[in-house]
Amino acid sequence: MDSPKFLNRYHAVTNNQLPAQFQIVKSIPTRYDISKSLDELWNIHERSMEQYRSLLDLIDSEKRYPEKLTAACTSLLDLKIAIAEKLIEKCCLCEHRCDVNRKRDEKGFCRLTETSRYTSEFLHMGEESELVPSHTIFFTGCVFGCVYCQNWDISAYPEKGHQVNPANLAAIIRERRHSGARNVNFVTPTPHAHNILKILREVSVNIPVIWNSNMYHTREIAKLLEGVIDVYLTDFKYGSDRCAKKYSKVQNYLEIVKRNHEIAYQKAEIIIRHLVLPEHLECCTKPVVRWIAKHVPEVRFNLMFQYTPQYRSREYPEISRRLLPDEKEKAIAIVKESGIEDILI
Numbered sequence: 001m002d003s004p005k006f007l008n009r010y011h012a013v014t015n016n017q018l019p020a021q022f023q024i025v026k027s028i029p030t031r032y033d034i035s036k037s038l039d040e041l042w043n044i045h046e047r048s049m050e051q052y053r054s055l056l057d058l059i060d061s062e063k064r065y066p067e068k069l070t071a072a073c074t075s076l077l078d079l080k081i082a083i084a085e086k087l088i089e090k091c092c093l094c095e096h097r098c099d100v101n102r103k104r105d106e107k108g109f110c111r112l113t114e115t116s117r118y119t120s121e122f123l124h125m126g127e128e129s130e131l132v133p134s135h136t137i138f139f140t141g142c143v144f145g146c147v148y149c150q151n152w153d154i155s156a157y158p159e160k161g162h163q164v165n166p167a168n169l170a171a172i173i174r175e176r177r178h179s180g181a182r183n184v185n186f187v188t189p190t191p192h193a194h195n196i197l198k199i200l201r202e203v204s205v206n207i208p209v210i211w212n213s214n215m216y217h218t219r220e221i222a223k224l225l226e227g228v229i230d231v232y233l234t235d236f237k238y239g240s241d242r243c244a245k246k247y248s249k250v251q252n253y254l255e256i257v258k259r260n261h262e263i264a265y266q267k268a269e270i271i272i273r274h275l276v277l278p279e280h281l282e283c284c285t286k287p288v289v290r291w292i293a294k295h296v297p298e299v300r301f302n303l304m305f306q307y308t309p310q311y312r313s314r315e316y317p318e319i320s321r322r323l324l325p326d327e328k329e330k331a332i333a334i335v336k337e338s339g340i341e342d343i344l345i
Helices: 008-014 021-026 038-062 076-090 166-178 190-202 219-225 241-248 253-267 281-295 325-338
Strands: 117-124 134-139 183-187 209-213 231-235 269-275 300-304 342-344
Touching: 008 269, 021 038, 021 076, 038 076, 076 190, 076 219, 117 166, 134 166, 166 183, 166 190, 190 219, 219 253, 231 253, 241 253, 241 281, 253 269, 253 281, 269 281, 281 325, 300 325
Parallel strands: 134 183, 183 209, 209 231, 231 269, 269 300, 300 342
Antiparallel strands: 117 134
């Protein structure tokens, strides 16, 4: 399907008919004292977000790019950055909630400190059709420990790659936008949320922001992402907490990921990917598809058959092979019977 039904705002931003959400947030003047408590900063954040929501509604109702949308000297985005900086001092960016002080080089599950690194950035032509060319930036580290990870050489070695300099990376984003990028696509972004906000503060061009994520972030990060992310490109892996723990080393998967999908559905647009795993149609594919059809039906849904045994998957016999033709057929039938309208197979 070449004309997705549910990404109208994204296309308007791509065509510069509407501003990206982060550009609106940058225009909201916000006064705060960094020495205040986190609770006090959150209170200021909520008041400023009310201004943002009102302005967003006005802009979208008029369906045009405002002529006088300019960045404030101290903006709501600056406040979001200040809050994120406090969050990593007792880190709660993901639901591992390691509580380590990353500013003091303490490391939790993701093994990342305050510094972010990325291994590559390029115009990706292999994403969903409405995204390409997508300026894709691959960050190191991950909040999951997937035994079949295709990017294990990046996720398992967070010290690799180039150190993020927000101004420099923002300049690259600007250049890629002028070269035809339809969006900027942050891959594995959760543990880097504080630095991604800093990058966007420096971005001058209008460009949709893609959060390419496993959706295991906390409520705190969900609040900071409102007004920043235009499209959530999500990876809804499992329909079972047992499978999530066994293959990705995470707890309470369904509660967290369902919650974050519902929040994202209210605040932005969504493309959901589901990678079909061998022997996991009944425990994962079927419940994932049924939940999506009921709770977040207006999405672009991508049923993916690219699974190949990678990394440590050979240690798990049930997933140490490629999908069988009948598994693909059954997965397609599950999705078609679900009632989801916008399907990519």
